[in-house]
Amino acid sequence: MNTQKLTIVIPAYNEEEILVNSVHRLIDIEDQIAAKEAQGLQGIRADILIVDDGSKDRTWELVEQLHQENSRVKGLRFSRNFGHQPALIAGLNEAVKTADMLVTIDADLQDDPDKIPEMVELYAGGDDIVYGVRNNRDSDSWFKRTTAQGYYRTLHMLGVELVPNHADFRLMSKRAVQTLLDYPERNMFIRGIIPKLGFKTGRVEYKRTPRMAGESKYPLKKMIAFAWDGITSLTIAPVRLILILGTIACLLAMGMVAYAVILKILGLTVHGWSSLMVSMWFMGGVQLISLGVIGEYIGKLTTEVKDRPRYTIQTILE
Missing domain, CATH: 1.10.287 (Helix Hairpins)
Structure with missing residues (x-):
């Protein structure tokens, strides 16, 4: 297989407390992947694209600083806050121009980034989409765990294809991303659209960890709105x-x-x-x-x- 490029896309909103550490950790992981060279992949190149979703703190200032220190760190800044899903779409749309495989992960790195090398190996084995799936929800409160399980059951009963316990931590091939971007709708529920693409998929399991700093960007109100968008975007x-x-x-x-x-x-x-x-x-x-x-x-x-x-x-x- 020819030289491949990996881009890690990070949507970020008011993440000044954690962004620098997260980027440095991801760069180290990319270096490990390049040194290891997954089976069938030679001379892997890698970079990081941070999408600033209209942050009101020093997030963009830190992105510029990281870019000056390391040219592998790219940045994309919204004119205002458009939301997590548009930030993912914008990052994928920009990164797919040069990348062969793309990983999306939130800036807080609660989803285990150490699983990215395993994702790359599954990609080398022929998987176009590799889902990061939580193997347990012990770190969640009883309320969040119960409502999440109820939500997945409800969507299943409504006929929606969804990968349980999967958020937006995944690897996608270039052609899978290009196919996703062919969907023109504005109210896109990415987690529900990707299983419809039809490409070969794999999964890695991980344990979600607590945030090292900062606050969750998904309080109860946003979680309810996000869940409702998922239902109304995917089924009548x-x-x-x-x-x-x-x-x-x-x-x-x-x-x-x-x-x-x-x-x-x-x-x-x-x-x-x-x-x-x-x-x-x-x-x-x-x-x-x-x-x-x-x-x-x-x-x-x-x-x-x-x-x-x-x-x-x-x-x-x-």
């Missing part, structure tokens, strides 16, 4: 569920009409305020929820039709 099952609920409600209404007629014939009609109000509030709630779900899909369609850019790049350090 919620809309179908509304149809089912509406059908059931109509059948129940027909049953209640028959019940009321029978009571009227038998002279057992009882005038009740409570049952009427409960029914009105229940049906009103169902209708509002239904309109909200449908509105969510309409909103996403509006965004796609407008065809606005996913992100705006302010600066590139090459």
Whole structure:
């Protein structure tokens, strides 16, 4: 196999406390890969691309400093905060121009970067996509562990292909990335799209570690929004569920009409305020929820039709 280039893409948002140490550690790992030369790979070249997602701290200043110290460190800066998924897409779009294999990993390195050499070996063996998969969730709180497992089960029931316990730590070949970038949608849920690409896949298992510094960029509110985006981006099952609920409600209404007629014939009609109000509030709630779900899909369609850019790049350090 000819000389291959590896690029590690790191989305970063307000990571000044940890970025320098993370980059130095990744450079060491790249050097180990180049020295080892995975089976079938000779003369591996490697670099790092950091995507600054509109950070408000010294993150970009540190990226520029790292770039001056080592030309293997590249940088891409957004004009404002666009989000984690657009940052990944932008990094892949830029790195795929020169890279043969690309690894994405978060700046906090909670996903084990020491597994990257194993990913490269699987790539050399013919895998176009190598997933980093957590082998346990012992480091998570009970709430986070339970909700995560429930989320994966829900998506599976809705017919969504998803790799359980896999985030955005993965290796992809050049052709796999190019195929992913052919998907033009603005509301892209990358974790759900990649399994649809159809390329040969492998996996490495690892244990997630706590952050060495800084705060998580995914509080509960963002996690819920991210989960909902995943559902609405990959399946129309919620809309179908509304149809089912509406059908059931109509059948129940027909049953209640028959019940009321029978009571009227038998002279057992009882005038009740409570049952009427409960029914009105229940049906009103169902209708509002239904309109909200449908509105969510309409909103996403509006965004796609407008065809606005996913992100705006302010600066590139090459």
